[in-house]
Amino acid sequence: MKAENEDTALALGNRIRSLRQRLKLTLDETATAAGISKPFLSQVERARATPSLTSLAGIAQALGATLEYFVDTPAEARPVCRVEERKFFGFADSANQFGWLTNLSMDRKLDAILVRMPAGQQRSEVTTHAGEEFLYVISGQIALTLQGTTFDLQAGDTAHYESTVPHAWANTGDEETVLVWVGTPRLF
Template identity: 80%
Template sequence: MFPPPDNKEQAAVATRAIGRKIRALRHRLKRTLEDTATAAGISKPFLSQVERGQAAPSITSLVGIARALGVTVQYFVDTPTEAGSVCRGNELKYFGFADSTNLFGRLTNLSDSRKLEAILVKMPAGQQPSEVTTHAGEEFLYVMSGEISLTLEGTTFVLQAGDTAHYESTVPHAWANTAGEETVLVWVGTPRLF
C-alpha cells in the first residue's frame, strides 16, 4: 500500500494524500472527528493526525476509518487512472439488442463500485415506442438532436434538442423517436443497466 521504507518522501506524500481524502470525505458527510474516530475504533487525536498527514494509519485503522465513512479502503489509496475514469470519443463502440433498432454507446467505464451509468442512444427515424417499464432508481435524459416522445405514467412529453428530463424509474415510462430523422440522446441512470 505504501512505498518501500527507503523512500520516505514518497511515503510522506502518500500519507498526506490519504489524510486529505479522509478529511474531505468526513466533511462532505458532515461527520465530526469524534464520531468518526469512535465508529472507526481509533482515538480522536490519532484521526486528527492522520487527516493532517502527521501519522500514517495502519491497515486495520484505515479499514475502520473506511467503514466509519461508508467506503472501501480503495477509496483512499487508489489513484484515478485514465482507464478507470476517462472514455475517449474516438474509442466509442456501439452495441444493440435483438429486440431494439436503437444503437447504444457506453459513455462510462465498467466498474462494480459505480452507481450510475451513461449511455449515448441513437434512435432511428420511425422507431416503435419502447415497452413501458419500471425499475428501481432514477433516469436522466438529454436530447442532443432530433425529438423523442417520453411517456411518464400515461402523460406524454415531447422533448427536442437541448431538452432534458429527470424522473424516478419506478414511474412507468417509455420513449419513442417522433422525429423524421435519427434522434441522439444521452441517458444517465441508476442502477446501472449492465
C-alpha cells in the same frame, strides 16, 4: 456498421459458449435455465442470432454471470472514455444503438449511455424498475411517456424522473435522435 455488429455477435456467442463449456453445461440445460429454446441458444453461440436484452439476461443468469460479462467492456476501469474507443451495440428487440459514456466498473453507482434512435422508432416497452433516470436530447426529438402522460422533447430538452414511474420513449421525428441517458442503478 454491419461488420462491427457481426464482430460483436461473434464475440458474444464465443463468450457464451466458452463459459457454458467451462461450467460443463449442455445447450439444453442452459437454454432451459435461461427460458429460451435450445436452437435459439445454439444460433446465438454461432453468431447467427442476436439475443434481446431479456434473453441475454436469462442466459447470464443461467450461467451465473452478469450482463457486464457479455458486453465488450474495457479491461480496466478508467475515469476517461475516449470517443475513438466508443463502440456501439444493440439488442435484437430494438433498432436503437447504444454507446457507453462511462467505463464499466463494479463500484460505480450510475451508467451514462449515448443512444441513437432511428427515425420513426416505435415506442419502447413500458417499463418500471428501482432507481432514477435523466435524459438529455442532443439532436432530433422523442416522445417520453411517463405514467400515461406524453412529453415531446426537442434538442436541448431534458427529463429527470424516478424509474418506478411507468415510462417509455419513441422517436417521433423524421431524423435520427441522439440522446444521453444517465441512470441508477447500473444496467449491467
